[in-house]
Structures are given as structure tokens and as C-alpha cells.
Amino acid sequence: MMNEAMYAYGAASSKIREIFTYACERKAQIGAENVFDFSLGNPSIPAPAAVRASIERSLAELSPEELHGYTPASGLPQARTAVAESLSRRFNSAYSANDVFMTVGAAASISCTLHALTTPGDEVIVVSPYFPEYKVWIEACGCTCVEVPAEANTFALPVRAIAEALTSRTAAVIINSPNNPTGVVYASQELKALAQRLNEANASRSQPVFLISDEPYREISYGANVPWVPGAYPNTVVCYSYSKSLSLPGERVGWVLVPPACFEAPRVMAAVAGSARALGFVCAPSLFQRVVADCVDVPTDVAAYARNREVLTRALRSMGYEFVEPQGAFYLWVRALDPDAEAFCERARTYELLPVPSNSFGCAGWVRVGYCVSLETIERSLPAWQALMNDYRG
Numbered sequence: 001m002m003n004e005a006m007y008a009y010g011a012a013s014s015k016i017r018e019i020f021t022y023a024c025e026r027k028a029q030i031g032a033e034n035v036f037d038f039s040l041g042n043p044s045i046p047a048p049a050a051v052r053a054s055i056e057r058s059l060a061e062l063s064p065e066e067l068h069g070y071t072p073a074s075g076l077p078q079a080r081t082a083v084a085e086s087l088s089r090r091f092n093s094a095y096s097a098n099d100v101f102m103t104v105g106a107a108a109s110i111s112c113t114l115h116a117l118t119t120p121g122d123e124v125i126v127v128s129p130y131f132p133e134y135k136v137w138i139e140a141c142g143c144t145c146v147e148v149p150a151e152a153n154t155f156a157l158p159v160r161a162i163a164e165a166l167t168s169r170t171a172a173v174i175i176n177s178p179n180n181p182t183g184v185v186y187a188s189q190e191l192k193a194l195a196q197r198l199n200e201a202n203a204s205r206s207q208p209v210f211l212i213s214d215e216p217y218r219e220i221s222y223g224a225n226v227p228w229v230p231g232a233y234p235n236t237v238v239c240y241s242y243s244k245s246l247s248l249p250g251e252r253v254g255w256v257l258v259p260p261a262c263f264e265a266p267r268v269m270a271a272v273a274g275s276a277r278a279l280g281f282v283c284a285p286s287l288f289q290r291v292v293a294d295c296v297d298v299p300t301d302v303a304a305y306a307r308n309r310e311v312l313t314r315a316l317r318s319m320g321y322e323f324v325e326p327q328g329a330f331y332l333w334v335r336a337l338d339p340d341a342e343a344f345c346e347r348a349r350t351y352e353l354l355p356v357p358s359n360s361f362g363c364a365g366w367v368r369v370g371y372c373v374s375l376e377t378i379e380r381s382l383p384a385w386q387a388l389m390n391d392y393r394g
């Protein structure tokens with residue numbers, strides 16, 4: 001018998017992808033320069049030169065089995081060691097290769113972690129608005145996705161509301177900072193306050209509530225400090241990917257870190273490995289594991305995103321749009337000019353503007369504008385944003 005739940009996920013593809021597909025069709029009709037596609041989080045800045053140098057070195061120096069062969073299921077030792085040493089240096093910790101599992105991007109990191117930490121019937125808390133795939137991954141574990149709204153208007157971490165949503169079935173809380181879609185970065189005090197509430201809840205539990213820290217945008221911040229979450233709460237599993245920091249979304253490489261201070265860390269790590277095995281995610285792309293080993297400390301060039309952010313926020317503010325000042329990632333969270341964000345996006349589409357309605361992120365009345373596009377796209381889109389505002393103002 002076919003699996004109806006899987007059919008439903010496949011038949012109704014994500015809204016973000018749907019808009020992206022529309023954008024591609026529209027570009028073919030009226031020219032790419034006339035369509036302002038703000039849908040996808042696809043970095044427009046090229047991967048750093050060190051990535052190409054690493055690939056060329058691998059091509060020149062490795063034997064065919066090394067170049068294209070399987071790696072150990074958990075990843076190449078040199079990649080895991082490089083990640084562990086880099087994190088230890090940066091966050092004043094003592095991680096080893098055994099604490100790191102190389103994965104097929106953050107999607108696999110989070111899926112494997114959720115499968116490792118939950119059993120069917122459990123609850124996993126997410127902060128809305130949230131990355132839409134969380135719900136799919138949580139439900140695929142047979143768990144319930146419990147949505148807790150972020151603080152009104154600021155979209156800060158809703159510590160009290162998370163504490164109030166905890167039940168005996170809560171297995172984990174997923175947080176994401178810098179945040180997609182709001183651009184908010186959680187401050188150290190917020191994380192400490194959350195840790196305190198989780199520790200209070202843990203006192204009456206045999207297994208702690210785990211924190212899953214989804215961090216693909218860690219390197220993309222505009223001056224804000226992005227605190228190290230395991231430093232605030234030891235029962236944190238960190239999920240990372242190089243999709244954004246090294247502009248490698250199509251190459252599918254990232255990792256899961258289970259810090260040794262985490263509850264039953266060796267068993268959690270074994271369960272992550274078991275989940276990767278069960279889901280068929282073992283052996284992340286070998287060429288790009290070598291890139292990770294070589295480029296782990298290559299800085300992310302955020303200058304282009306910072307410039308886009310500056311141009312877009314200055315212009316939209318002067319037109320009268322309301323938005324959350326982004327501290328990180330590359331999304332602008334703009335209040336829709338209509339209570340119905342989908343209707344607002346439909347109207348925006350008549351001006352060839354393609355943001356994503358907030359309904360996709362579990363929240364009403366806002367849109368996400370991905371500014372990881374070229375500066376030219378942003379500049380060319382500004383008259384359309386103005387025309388849309390004029391349209392609403394009548």
C-alpha cells in the first residue's frame with residue numbers, strides 16, 4: 001500500500017519552490033531582468049576561491065578511489081577532525097572527531113537528529129515563523145510539531161511560551177539563529193533564560209528536553225554576536241551546513257555535533273549514525289568533505305549581503321514599509337500591506353515582485369524577502385515596491 005503521508009508531501013511541494021518555479025517560467029516569458037525573485041535562499045555570492053583550489057587539488061592529487069570513493073559512513077576523519085578543532089578553537093571547547101557526524105547538508109543533519117532523539121507520539125517545539133521543512137521532518141518521525149509564536153513584533157525567542165508549551169511528551173525544541181525567515185539573532189541572555197526553563201523542566205524527567213540548534217546562517221551576521229548554544233545548554237545538538245557560509249547549497253554537505261557534555265552523548269551520536277543509516281544519508285559527498293577539511297576556517301564574505309540589506313532596508317523604509325531590522329541571515333521580514341499575506345503576494349506578483357507569504361512559515365500577515373540576490377535585482381525592483389505601496393495607498 002502506498003504511503004499517503006509521503007504522497008501528500010510530494011504532491012504539495014513547498015510554497016517557496018512553487019514561487020521559484022513560477023519565477024523561472026516568468027523569466028523565460030518576459031526576461032530575467034524584469035522578474036524580481038526573492039523566493040529562494042540560494043546565495044548569489046560565489047563560493048570562496050579556497051573552495052575551487054581545494055577541488056582542483058583533489059582532482060590533481062587523488063587516486064580515483066579516493067576522489068570518488070565511499071568515505072566512512074560518519075565522514076572522512078580529516079573533515080571531522082577539522083570541524084571539531086575549528087569549533088574547539090572558536091568556542092573555547094574540547095571537541096573531537098568522534099563528536100562530529102558529516103551529513104548531506106542541514107536537511108539531513110536535522111532529519112537524522114530528530115529521528116535520533118524522538119519516538120513516534122513525541123512532541124517537538126518550533127518557534128513560528130519557522131523554516132517550513134521542520135514540520136515535514138518532525139511529522140516524518142511520527143511526532144507532533146508544536147508551534148510556539150515568537151515574541152510579537154520583535155520576533156525574539158519566546159522563552160516563557162516555550163516553557164509553557166513543554167509537556168511530558170516534549171522530546172526537543174528546535175531553534176534557529178540567525179533566523180530564517182526573520183533575520184533575528186538570539187542573544188546570550190535569551191538562551192540562558194531558555195536553558196534555565198528547560199533545566200527546571202528536566203528536574204522531573206528521566207531524559208532532558210534536547211535543544212536542536214539549526215545554524216546554517218551562523219556566519220552571516222551584521223555585527224551581532226551569535227552565541228554558542230551548547231555553552232548555554234549542554235543538551236544541545238548542533239546542526240550545520242555549508243550551504244550558506246561557503247555558498248555550496250547544491251553540494252549538500254554539513255555536520256551534526258553532539259557535544260560530550262550532552263546527556264548520554266555516545267548513545268545520542270550512535271543514534272544519529274543509526275538514523276543516517278536508516279534514512280540512507282550515510283557518506284556525505286566525499287569531494288566536498290575534503291573541501292570542508294581544507295576550508296573550515298575560510299571566512300564568509302558577508303559584504304555583498306550587508307550592502308543588499310542596506311539598500312533594500314533604506315529604500316523600503318522610505319517608502320513606508322514596516323519590517324524587522326535583520327541582524328543576520330539574508331532575509332527581510334516585511335509586514336504585508338494586507339492582513340492576508342497570500343493576497344498581498346498575489347498583488348505583488350502583478351508588479352513582478354515575488355516574496356514568500358508568511359503562511360508558509362506558520363504565521364499570518366508578513367512576507368519574506370530573500371535578499372541573497374544580486375544588488376542589481378534589488379535596485380531594479382525598487383520602483384515595483386513603490387508602485388505596490390502606491391497601489392495599496394490608493
Ligand code: PLP
Pocket residue numbers: 041104105106107108131176180214216240241242243249253254
Ligand atoms: N535550516 C534552515 C533554517 C534553512 O534556511 C535551510 C535552507 O535554506 C536549511 C535548514 C536546509 O539547509 P541545507 O540546504 O543545508 O539542507
